[in-house]
Amino acid sequence: MSKTKEVYLSDDVRKQNRFRIISQFRVHGKKSRTEISKLADLSAGTVTNVSTMLLNEGIIQVCDQDASHASSSSHGRPRVQLELNPGYKYVVAGSLTFNSISLSLFDYLGEKISTVQEKVTLEKMDGDEIAEFILAMLKGFDVEVAPSIFVLGVQGLTKNNGKEILWSPILSESGMKFAERLSQISNAEVTVANDSAMIARSLSKDKTYADGTFGAVLMSYGIGLGLYIDGQPFQGAKSSASELGHISFKGGDGALCRCKKHGCVEAYASDYAIWRRAKGLDPHALPERPVTSEDIAQIIEEAREGEGPARQAIREAGRAIGFGLAIMFGLFDAFPVVFVGRGAQALDLMDDEIRQALNDHFRFHKQLDINFTKESDALVHVENGSSIVGLEWLDQQAAFGKT
C-alpha cells in the first residue's frame, strides 16, 4: 500500500521460516535440529541453514551436552540440542501504579533475572521526569545490561499499538508522554499496555486457562478487565482492554470516579471506593489520602467480623462488579472470571451480590464459572504478561529484522 516496496519473494519465505523455527524454540525450549524439523514441518536442510544463521547471529546457542546421552536412548549420531540464547537480548517488564514503579529484567529465555521497585507518585511528574526515573532504576538491577525493549503495564486506556496512553488515572496529561521520551534516552523500544490485559496474558499461560476463554478482573486502585477469547487476547477497538471499571453503574449522579465521571463501576468497587464507603466519606469526593493495602486489608477484616459499614461497602462493590460483568456477558457470552488484586481477597464476601446482580439482568441464568485466584500480588502477573509481550517482540525482530 505505502511506498515501501513489499516483496513477496524468497526473502520473505526465509523470514517466515526463521520465525517458525524461533517460535518452536520459544515454545519447546531445548530441541535438536531434527526435532525442530518435525515440529516446524520444514525440511532438515532448511533447519540446518536457518540454524546456522541463528547461531551466527547469537539468537540461539548450542546447549551443554551434559545429559545428551540420556535423551537419545538409542544408537546413532547423537542429537545436538539447541536453545534460545538467554543473553541475546533483554526485556524490562514493569508495572506502573499510582504510587510505585516496579521493574523486572528478563533474559531472552524469559527467566526473571532481577527486580527493582521504587515508591513514587507519578501523577506529579511530567513525561521527561518519569522516563528519566525509569532509566535510573535500571542501575538497581543485579546485572548491567541494555534492554532492547520495555513493556510497561499501566492502568487506563492504551492504544493497541502500545505506543500511546489514551487515558490513565495515575498519570498527569504531560506524564502520559513518557514512552516516547524513554525510548529516546534508552535507545530501546518502549511499549505501554493495560495492566489487566497483561494479567490475562500471564494467566493464559496457566494450564487452567490455556485452552481458553476467560476474563481477568483486576480489583485494586482501579477496576480492569483483561479478556481472552479462544486463546487469543481480545483487543477492543482502540484500547487494549475492555474498560469494565468505567461502565456506568449508577446514573450521572452516582459516586465520583477518578475519571471525573459519576457512577462508574470503579467508583463503587475499587479500593478507594470501598474505603470511602466503609468510612462513610462523601461519595461525591475522592479520598484525600491514598488508600493503602493495609487499609483494604483492615476493611476486609472488619467485614468478615459481621454486618456493618465495611461489609456494606464490599457488598456494594460486588453489585457494581456484577453489573459490569452483566453488561459484558450481554455483549459476549458469559466467560469464567479470575479475580486478581487486593479487592479479590474479599471475593467470598461479594460472591452473592455479584451473582444477584447478574440474575437481575438475566432472567434466565447464563452459565457462570467464577474462579478466584488468591494471588493478590497482581504485580507479578502484570510483569509476567509484559515479559511475554516483550519476548514476542524480540522474536519478531530476530526473525524479520528491523523496520
Add this chain to the structure above:
Amino acid sequence: MSKTKEVYLSDDVRKQNRFRIISQFRVHGKKSRTEISKLADLSAGTVTNVSTMLLNEGIIQVCDQDASHASSSSHGRPRVQLELNPGYKYVVAGSLTFNSISLSLFDYLGEKISTVQEKVTLEKMDGDEIAEFILAMLKGFDVEVAPSIFVLGVQGLTKNNGKEILWSPILSESGMKFAERLSQISNAEVTVANDSAMIARSLSKDKTYADGTFGAVLMSYGIGLGLYIDGQPFQGAKSSASELGHISFKGGDGALCRCKKHGCVEAYASDYAIWRRAKGLDPHALPERPVTSEDIAQIIEEAREGEGPARQAIREAGRAIGFGLAIMFGLFDAFPVVFVGRGAQALDLMDDEIRQALNDHFRFHKQLDINFTKESDALVHVENGSSIVGLEWLDQQAAFGKT
C-alpha cells in the same frame, strides 16, 4: 499446526501474487497488464505469467477493445485491457427477516443481475424446509446459474466463521441449522452473517464513511449494531456484531423482549416495542400479530402530530437507544452513527432523548456526530454488504484454491 502440510514455498508466493493481482482488478476494474504491474508492485513478467493463468482459468477476460485507442493516447503498442470475468462465478446475497426472504444474484463483477422475494414465516420451518425453500427461490431469477456461494444476512448472533447462527429471533431452534443443509443440496458455500454487520459493510464503501469509524444502527423488527473501526469491520468475540439490542436497559422486570429476557434495549426500541407501547399493550407480552411497515409508518405519523402515546413510545425508544449507545461509547470511543431501517424514519423525534440518555451517562460530553441515513430500505444494504462478503470469498478461492 494441524496435519495439513503448510508450505512456505514458491507455491505460496505465487498464490499471494495471484491474490494481489485479482484484488487490483476488483478495486480498479479494467486495467492493462502494465497498469496492474505498477498497482500491484510486481514485475511485468510476473503479471504476464499470472494473467495467462487467470485467463486460462476464466477468472479474468480480455475486454472489448472498443475505446482502446482513446485510452492510450500516444504511440506504441496499445495496452490490452483486462477485467474480471463477470460470468466466472456467482454470488447469491440475501436477507432473511421474520416474514420474508429476499435473494439477489450478483455476478463476479459485483453487478446485481436479478432479485426475488417471498413472503414466508421462517419461525415455523425447520432447517431442511428453509434450505429447500431458498433453493427453490433461485428459479425465480432471470437467468439460470449455479451460484458458488450464498451469503445471507439474518438478525441475531452469528459465529464469526459465518457457519453458525448462535441465536436468532426469527428462526426456530431447528431452523438455525439450515445453512449446512443448504450447502449440501446446493453444492455451494453458505455463509450466514449478522444483518447489521452487512449494512455497515455496505456503508463502508460509501465515500462518506470510507475512511472510517462508524456504527450502523438497524432499527426494524430488532435493534442491531454493525461497527466499523478504522475502516475494518469490528468483530466481537464470537458474534459478528455487537448486540446493542440486548443490552439490558431496564432491570429484570422491564418490558419483555423476543429473546425472552426482560428490559433489553430491543424491548423498547424495536418496531414491535414501539407499537406495543403506542397501543398501550402489555409490556410483559409480545404483540400477537406481526407489526408491519404500515403500522410503524402510522405510529410515526401520529407522533409527528403531537404529544400522545405514539410520541411517548418513540421517546422511550430514543432513551433505550441512547442508553445502549452510552454503554458502547464507554467500551469504545464514541463513534458516528448511521440509523437505518423503519424506525430510523423517526430519528428526528428521538434525537433529544438519545442525546439526553448519553448525557446522563457521561457527565462530560463526548464528541457526538450522529448522521441520519434516510435509506429505510435496509434490505438493499444487507444484500450489498453480503455480496461484498461473497465476492471476497470468491477472490480468495480464485487466488488460493480450495481447502
Add this chain to the structure above:
DNA sequence: TGTAATTTTTTAAGGGTTAAATTAAATGAG
C-alpha cells in the same frame, strides 16, 4: 516503408525449498 514508442513476452540470474545422497558421530557385536 522505416523508425520511434510502448506494451508484452522471453530469458537469464538469484534465492529459497525439498528430497535424496552424503558425511558425521556414536553404539555395539565379533
Add this chain to the structure above:
DNA sequence: CTCATTTAATTTAACCCTTAAAAAATTACA
C-alpha cells in the same frame, strides 16, 4: 580393536518463483 549399524546433520541437485534486462510484438507517424 575393527567395522557394520544407526541416527543426525550437511550437502547436492532439481524445481519454482521473482526480477531485471533483452527481445519481440504492435501501433503511430513521417
